[in-house]
Amino acid sequence: MKYHDTHFHLDLMPNPIEVVKQIEKSKIYTIAVTNSPEVFHYTESIAKNTKYIRPALGLHPELVGERYKEIKRFIELIDRTKYIGEIGLDNSDKPLSDYKKQIEVFEKIIASCADYEDKILTVHSRRAESDLLDILGNDFPGRVILHWYSGSIKNLEKAISRGYFISVNYQMTKSIKGQKIIDCIPSNQILLESDGPFISRGNNKFTPMMVNIVLDNLCVLKKSNNDELKNIILQNFYDLIRDK
Numbered sequence: 001m002k003y004h005d006t007h008f009h010l011d012l013m014p015n016p017i018e019v020v021k022q023i024e025k026s027k028i029y030t031i032a033v034t035n036s037p038e039v040f041h042y043t044e045s046i047a048k049n050t051k052y053i054r055p056a057l058g059l060h061p062e063l064v065g066e067r068y069k070e071i072k073r074f075i076e077l078i079d080r081t082k083y084i085g086e087i088g089l090d091n092s093d094k095p096l097s098d099y100k101k102q103i104e105v106f107e108k109i110i111a112s113c114a115d116y117e118d119k120i121l122t123v124h125s126r127r128a129e130s131d132l133l134d135i136l137g138n139d140f141p142g143r144v145i146l147h148w149y150s151g152s153i154k155n156l157e158k159a160i161s162r163g164y165f166i167s168v169n170y171q172m173t174k175s176i177k178g179q180k181i182i183d184c185i186p187s188n189q190i191l192l193e194s195d196g197p198f199i200s201r202g203n204n205k206f207t208p209m210m211v212n213i214v215l216d217n218l219c220v221l222k223k224s225n226n227d228e229l230k231n232i233i234l235q236n237f238y239d240l241i242r243d244k
């Protein structure tokens with residue numbers, strides 16, 4: 001079974017073309033998230049003719065304040081890919097007016113994605129988990145991945161009961177809070193993410209080629225028979241992309 005990385009900012013790496021080659025050579029399924037519709041074109045173009053890279057259309061919540069008008073472009077492009085991200089809400093250090101715009105944009109994105117059965121979302125939820133779960137609602141028809149979840153266990157349980165996946169990165173496996181969260185996620189709902197280049201290990205920015213480290217750490221934390229757990233987690237990516 002092949003490795004996967006469901007949240008990687010390919011376009012923000014210093015050498016994206018080189019990384020594309022490495023991903024193809026290493027055969028790692030990669031969801032290449034983008035932070036705005038304009039970047040999506042670039043990622044789509046460098047991922048063209050690749051087997052393992054899936055460009056995702058995004059509008060990052062922390063950029064919505066200044067770029068909310070790009071929602072129009074976002075909706076126009078929504079047919080081009082079934083992968084959507086990075087999207088979501090971030091209420092960590094924004095004025096209320098900014099957060100309100102984020103909610104408006106996120107509602108529009110979710111309403112548009114709900115017109116399809118097969119969208120796969122990678123979602124940012126920092127300090128906004130309750131609002132985010134409310135907007136997604138109980139009946140969202142696509143698949144949802146909560147990326148770098150850092151909220152309450154109660155909201156995590158709600159997300160898990162809805163069948164959402166939680167993508168885990170290196171930083172989460174190293175922090176006490178992250179470990180508590182990992183403890184609560186059933187093995188069949190865990191995915192791997194690098195969140196490169198925002199996470200580093202020593203001097204190295206995380207890339208899809210390093211997700212094996214995340215998987216090894218998860219096995220230690222879950223105190224589980226390595227091969228069995230590894231197979232379950234790697235299988236989860238195939239479940240994520242499987243047709244309904």
Ligand SMILES: [Zn+2]
Nearest residue numbers: 007009086195
């Ligand atoms: Zn990200």
